[in-house]
Amino acid sequence: MKRWGIITTLLAVLLAAALFRLAEQRGWIGLGAEAKSVDGMIQEIALRDSGDKPEVEEDQLYKGDLLLVNGDYKIRPQGTQPDITELAGKPELLGRAAMLDHKIELSRRVALKFAAMIDAAAQDGVTHFMISSGYRSEAEQSKLYAEKGGDYALPPGYSEHHLGLALDVGSTQGMMANADEGKWLEKNAARYGFVLRYPADKTDVTGISFEPWHFRYVGLPHSMIMQRNNLVLEEYLDLLQEKRSISTTVEGREYDVRYYGPEEISQIRLPKNRDYALSGDNRGGLILTVYP
């Protein structure tokens, strides 16, 4: 009897594992309703024929919108966006947002996306945004770290603010967590490529306490996949590394995302007739995003 009990238990475990695997493959679990993993999707995209010459240089591993910069991963010099600019006196970059001081800088490309998002918030009657910080050099972070300490600021080199892709935005109406501005961004930022980087329920993953004011640009479709599946950047990069490719639809347009490990970089072929973006993850991987 004892042996039959063990065999039955073993069979039940195997059956459960097989069902789980099937459910995962079919996309019934794991990924959100609109995100599905598609193996070999890149075959459907016409790729360039570049002969033996590598199309992607190693430098690319440390550049791009999906770089992970946190307590474990330090930014490399090439990680800072090349188009950092002051926001003061440029209404096309500021949108309707106020600024805490006149020295705030950000990637120009990201500031334009931010301004478009703030315009959309205004259509919903949410208008009291105040930007308090954008791009920070390592020297500025060093000063902040010395003044405020490790509980408030990351050591120089380990802050997302060095990328030029992150900004702190508050409300002139009160605490961001309770203000309409904070609630609107938490709900809608993903549609514009931004994510709330340090949510309250992910402090164990990010290692950072809840920061309702800190938003990071990662671009579409990544922000939407992260929101639908409740993932922070650390978890999203783990998912990409595991799934290798994800195909997803945002507002009726289909995006393909593919992850490459460090040993595959030299063999990557880029799409011939589709727009795409490359980004390193700052931990050895490279992500190819193919746009609709």
Ligand SMILES: [Zn+2]
């Ligand atoms: Zn911040």
